Amino acid sequence: MRLNVNKLLHTPGKREEFHFTMDLSDLTFGGMHPVSRPVAVDGVVRNEAGVLLCELTAQTTLCAVCDRCLTEFDLPKSASYACILAEEKQFDDNEEIVLLEDDTVDLAALARTAFILAMDMKILCSPDCKGLCGGCGANLNAEPCRCKKETDPRLMKLASLLER
Numbered sequence: 537m538r539l540n541v542n543k544l545l546h547t548p549g550k551r552e553e554f555h556f557t558m559d560l561s562d563l564t565f566g567g568m569h570p571v572s573r574p575v576a577v578d579g580v581v582r583n584e585a586g587v588l589l590c591e592l593t594a595q596t597t598l599c600a601v602c603d604r605c606l607t608e609f610d611l612p613k614s615a616s617y618a619c620i621l622a623e624e625k626q627f628d629d630n631e632e633i634v635l636l637e638d639d640t641v642d643l644a645a646l647a648r649t650a651f652i653l654a655m656d657m658k659i660l661c662s663p664d665c666k667g668l669c670g671g672c673g674a675n676l677n678a679e680p681c682r683c684k685k686e687t688d689p690r691l692m693k694l695a696s697l698l699e700r
C-alpha cells in the first residue's frame with residue numbers, strides 16, 4: 537500500500553490514519569511459514585511542526601512451532617515501527633529516516649520490514665518447555681519418558697556416591 541503524503545507534507549498539524557492487511561505467508565522462518573494468517577497494519581502519518589512522523593503496528597497470530605517440543609500453537613505477534621518521512625536525507629539526525637518517492641511512501645514495505653525484524657529467532661511454546669526426549673521422542677510436557685532406565689555407568693558411580 538502506497539500513501540501520497542503531499543497534502544500532509546505541507547499542512548502542519550494534519551494527520552492521516554491508515555489501516556490495511558497484508559499477506560506475509562511467503563516468509564520463511566526456520567524452514568516454516570508461520571505467518572499463515574493476514575497481518576493487520578494500523579498506523580498514522582502526522583505533520584508535527586513541519587516534520588512528517590510515521591508510526592505503525594503490524595499484528596497477527598502466528599502458526600508457530602515450538603523449537604523444543606515441535607508442538608504447533610497460536611502465537612500472537614505484534615511489531616511496532618516509527619520513522620520520519622523526508623524528501624531528502626538529514627545527516628544531522630539520529631532518527632530513522634525513510635525517503636519519499638514522488639511524495640509517496642510504501643507503507644506495506646515498511647510494515648513488512650518491521651515485522652520481519654520483530655520475529656524471534658527461537659520460538660518456544662512456553663519458557664519452561666521440557667522438549668522431547670532424545671531417546672524415545674516423548675513430549676515431556678505431556679507424557680513421561682518411555683526410555684528404559686539403562687543407567688549410564690558414570691551416573692551409577694555418581695548415584696553410589698550420593699547414597700553414602
Ligand SMILES: [Zn+2]
Pocket residue numbers: 602603604605606607660661662665666667
Ligand atoms: Zn514446546
Ligand SMILES: [Zn+2]
Pocket residue numbers: 669670671672673674681682683
Ligand atoms: Zn525417553
